[in-house]
Amino acid sequence: MDEPEHSGADVHLPQERAAARGVAREAEFAAFYRSSVPNLIGFLVLQGARPADAAEVVQEVMTKVWRSWDTLRSPLAWARVTAGREWVKRVASLEEDLVREFPERSVLLSSDTDIDQWIKCNHYYRLVAALPPRQRQVMVWTQEGYEPSEIAELLRLKPATVRSNLRKARSAIARYIEEGEQR
Numbered sequence: 571m572d573e574p575e576h577s578g579a580d581v582h583l584p585q586e587r588a589a590a591r592g593v594a595r596e597a598e599f600a601a602f603y604r605s606s607v608p609n610l611i612g613f614l615v616l617q618g619a620r621p622a623d624a625a626e627v628v629q630e631v632m633t634k635v636w637r638s639w640d641t642l643r644s645p646l647a648w649a650r651v652t653a654g655r656e657w658v659k660r661v662a663s664l665e666e667d668l669v670r671e672f673p674e675r676s677v678l679l680s681s682d683t684d685i686d687q688w689i690k691c692n693h694y695y696r697l698v699a700a701l702p703p704r705q706r707q708v709m710v711w712t713q714e715g716y717e718p719s720e721i722a723e724l725l726r727l728k729p730a731t732v733r734s735n736l737r738k739a740r741s742a743i744a745r746y747i748e749e750g751e752q753r
Contacts, residue, residue: 599639603632606646613650614657616698616710627656650714651724654707658725661703697743705739708732 607628614624631653635645642648694713698706711721718736722729 595639599636602645606649607632610649610653613710613714614653616695617657617707618703619657627653627660631656697746700746701739701742705735705742708735709739712736
């Protein structure tokens with residue numbers, strides 16, 4: 571029997587193909603991580619998280635994204651929903667501490683971050699920060715491009731609750747802007 575001829579370029583061992591897929595997978599995730607982390611931290615900061623807390627939640631979520639990377643169809647949407655839910659769980663589980671909080675830094679955030687500068691200069695952040703937590707949450711999701719019905723599903727709320735909170739948030743922001751213009 572004659573052995574078929576193969577050129578070296580055409581033959582790839584299964585391990586080599588798997589290794590190449592692994593490298594491509596890691597590179598794809600690394601690019602996603604770099605582009606998504608700042609946006610997710612900002613998303614949580616708008617919902618009331620301190621930057622260090624937001625960075626911690628986002629890091630935990632990114633670990634979950636990596637574990638599920640091959641099965642996620644829309645990793646950013648999944649990460650946003652998961653981060654939002656993790657933040658809500660964290661807030662709900664906190665007991666009030668009457669000791670003054672000391673600002674912490676996260677390893678993900680340098681001492682002078684773009685997030686800190688954005689918070690100081692962003693008019694939208696100041697408007698949203700004045701809202702009660704649920705109105706703030708609904709307004710942030712709306713600004714991210716989600717419809718009230720989608721927000722209701724993601725946050726496990728009734729659509730009427732989302733619409734009501736959105737209406738109240740918009741009214742409060744309009745009043746705040748109006749009052750600011752009258753000064």
